[in-house]
Amino acid sequence: MKPRKTRVGKPVVFCCVIASILLFTGLCKALSQKNSIPKKESRFTVQQKTKMEFLLGNDTTYLTLAKGESVRFLGYRRASYYFPHKFLVETDDGQRGYINISDLDVPFVHEKDGDTLHIKKIDSKKRRYIYTKPDGKEGELGFEKVYPVLSDTLPYLIVSKDGEYYMSIEKFERLYIGKSIEEVDAHYIPASQIYHDKKGTRAYFYNYMIFNEKTGHFNHPLVTYNDSLIATSYELIGNRGNSGGLMKILPLVTKILDIPFFSGLIRGSFYVPRIPGMSLAKADQRIWQMWVVGIFTLLLNLIWWFFAAAFPVVLIGFLIRFNYLFYHLSDGVLIIIISILALVSFYIWCVLMLSYGMLWFLLPIIFFASLWAYRLACTPLDTIPHDRCLGCRRMYSNYLDHSDLIKEYDQWEERSFLEDSYKSGERRWQTYTETRYSDGHTETSNRRDHKEITTTHVYGTYNCLVHYWHYEHHYYCDYCGYDEVVPETKEQILEKHKIGTHSTTSTHQVY
Numbered sequence: 001m002k003p004r005k006t007r008v009g010k011p012v013v014f015c016c017v018i019a020s021i022l023l024f025t026g027l028c029k030a031l032s033q034k035n036s037i038p039k040k041e042s043r044f045t046v047q048q049k050t051k052m053e054f055l056l057g058n059d060t061t062y063l064t065l066a067k068g069e070s071v072r073f074l075g076y077r078r079a080s081y082y083f084p085h086k087f088l089v090e091t092d093d094g095q096r097g098y099i100n101i102s103d104l105d106v107p108f109v110h111e112k113d114g115d116t117l118h119i120k121k122i123d124s125k126k127r128r129y130i131y132t133k134p135d136g137k138e139g140e141l142g143f144e145k146v147y148p149v150l151s152d153t154l155p156y157l158i159v160s161k162d163g164e165y166y167m168s169i170e171k172f173e174r175l176y177i178g179k180s181i182e183e184v185d186a187h188y189i190p191a192s193q194i195y196h197d198k199k200g201t202r203a204y205f206y207n208y209m210i211f212n213e214k215t216g217h218f219n220h221p222l223v224t225y226n227d228s229l230i231a232t233s234y235e236l237i238g239n240r241g242n243s244g245g246l247m248k249i250l251p252l253v254t255k256i257l258d259i260p261f262f263s264g265l266i267r268g269s270f271y272v273p274r275i276p277g278m279s280l281a282k283a284d285q286r287i288w289q290m291w292v293v294g295i296f297t298l299l300l301n302l303i304w305w306f307f308a309a310a311f312p313v314v315l316i317g318f319l320i321r322f323n324y325l326f327y328h329l330s331d332g333v334l335i336i337i338i339s340i341l342a343l344v345s346f347y348i349w350c351v352l353m354l355s356y357g358m359l360w361f362l363l364p365i366i367f368f369a370s371l372w373a374y375r376l377a378c379t380p381l382d383t384i385p386h387d388r389c390l391g392c393r394r395m396y397s398n399y400l401d402h403s404d405l406i407k408e409y410d411q412w413e414e415r416s417f418l419e420d421s422y423k424s425g426e427r428r429w430q431t432y433t434e435t436r437y438s439d440g441h442t443e444t445s446n447r448r449d450h451k452e453i454t455t456t457h458v459y460g461t462y463n464c465l466v467h468y469w470h471y472e473h474h475y476y477c478d479y480c481g482y483d484e485v486v487p488e489t490k491e492q493i494l495e496k497h498k499i500g501t502h503s504t505t506s507t508h509q510v511y
Helices: 010-031 169-176 181-185 244-249 253-257 260-264 288-319 331-356 360-381
Strands: 043-045 050-056 059-065 070-077 086-090 096-100 108-110 116-123 128-132 138-142 146-148 165-168 193-197 200-204 208-211 218-225 231-240 398-436 442-477 483-509
Touching: 010 288, 010 360, 050 193, 050 200, 059 193, 070 096, 108 116, 116 138, 165 169, 165 253, 165 260, 169 208, 169 218, 169 231, 169 253, 208 253, 244 331, 253 260, 253 331, 260 331, 288 331, 288 360, 331 360, 398 483
Parallel strands: 165 208
Antiparallel strands: 043 070, 050 059, 050 096, 070 086, 086 096, 096 193, 108 146, 116 128, 128 138, 193 200, 200 218, 208 218, 218 231, 398 442, 442 483
C-alpha cells in the first residue's frame, strides 16, 4: 500500500505554535541575562569631593571620595519616583556603592522640552531635583522628568531595578556562609553594595530574594565578612511579597525554589539587556524604538507569566506527531501522563509566580490557560475513530475505506416524547434578619424577596415500530494497513401509536 501524504490536525499545529512561542520567549529571557560584572574595567575620575552612598538594608552609610580619585564604573541606575539617577561604582579597595550623578557636574536634559539643566541639589523630602537653566531661571522637577547627558565612552551597563534571584534560607547559608566575596560575587548575581569599616566588611545582596517559611515573605541578605573576607554571619532585611499568608501554607515551596532550573525561570538580570544601536548616552531618550521594545517585552512577559505552565503539555501535544517517541504508550496512558504533567506544571508555576510577586487572584488565568492547553493536547487522543493509529501510532493516517451493513431489522418498542410544558405553580416569600434589643423593641434587616416557579412536563407514551441498521466502518492506516472497525447503529421510526400519557414536575428558584 502506497502511503498518501500524512495530514496534520489543527490541535497538533496549535500545540507546535504555542510551544514555539513559549520556547522563543524563554530563550529571549535566558539569552538576555547579564548577571556578572564585566572583566574589562571602565574607570572615571571624580572632579570634586563626592559622597559615595551605601544602602545597607535599613541603614544608609556614606564615604567621601577625594577630588581626583579614580573609581570603577559598574553601571547606571535610572531614576525612579523615589531615587535620583545614580552610578554604581567600586573603589580600589573593593567598596561598592552609589554616586548621585548630579554630584559629578554632569549636564541634565528636561524630558519634555529638551532644555539643558544644571542640577543644584536634591530635595529628598519632595523627591525632586532643584535646577537652574542657562538663563539663570530656577525650578524643580521629579527625578524621572530629567535625564543625564552621559559619555559615549561608558559601557552600556544599566542596573536593572528588578533583577532578582530566589532561594531558601538553607540554600543561601549553604552557598554563601564560609565563602569569600569573590566566590559568591560571581555565583549568581553580584552584591549591590560592599562597605568596609572598623567592624569588618558588609555586603548587601539586594537582588537576592530569600524565602522565609515562617512568614511566607522574602528578604534581602546583609552578609558580614571577617578580616579574611570570609562570610561569617548575615541578617535578613525587608519583607517582600504579595501573598505571604498563602505562601506560608503551600507545600514544597522551598524545594521548588532551590531547584536551579525552576528558580531560573523567574530569575531577573542584574543588567538591563542592551538594545542594538543604543549607547548609554542615549539610554534615556524616549524614541520610538524604545516604545517598540517596551511593547514587545510586555507582550512576551504576559505570554510567559500566564502560559509558561502550559509548555510541557503543549510540547507533548506536538511531539505525539512523531510516532516513535511514544510508540509503546496507548492513548489512555498518554492522557494520564498529560493530566499529571498539567497538574504538576500548574502548581510549580503558581508557586514561582507568587514568589515573583503575582497577586493570588490572577492565578485563575494560569489555571484556565493550563486547562485549555490540556484539552488541546488531549483532543487527538480521545476520538473514534482514533486520530492516532492503534497499530503504528502515527497521527492522522487513518481513512475510511469502506462500510459494511451487518444487519437490519424491525422492532416494536415503547417510547416517550415530550408534548407540552407549562407553569403549574408559583410561590413568593421573604427572608429577613430580626434583632431583638434589651428594651424589648425589634428591628429587621437584610430583607430579601424570593420567587419559586413549578413547571409541569407532559409526555406521550407510544408503541413504535423502529427500523434498525447496524454498520461496521473500516478505517485503514495509510502506513501500516491497520484496520480499525467502528460500529454504528442508525434507526428510523416507521409507525407509532399512542397508548397513554404521564407528567413530571420540576421546581426552580428565580431569585
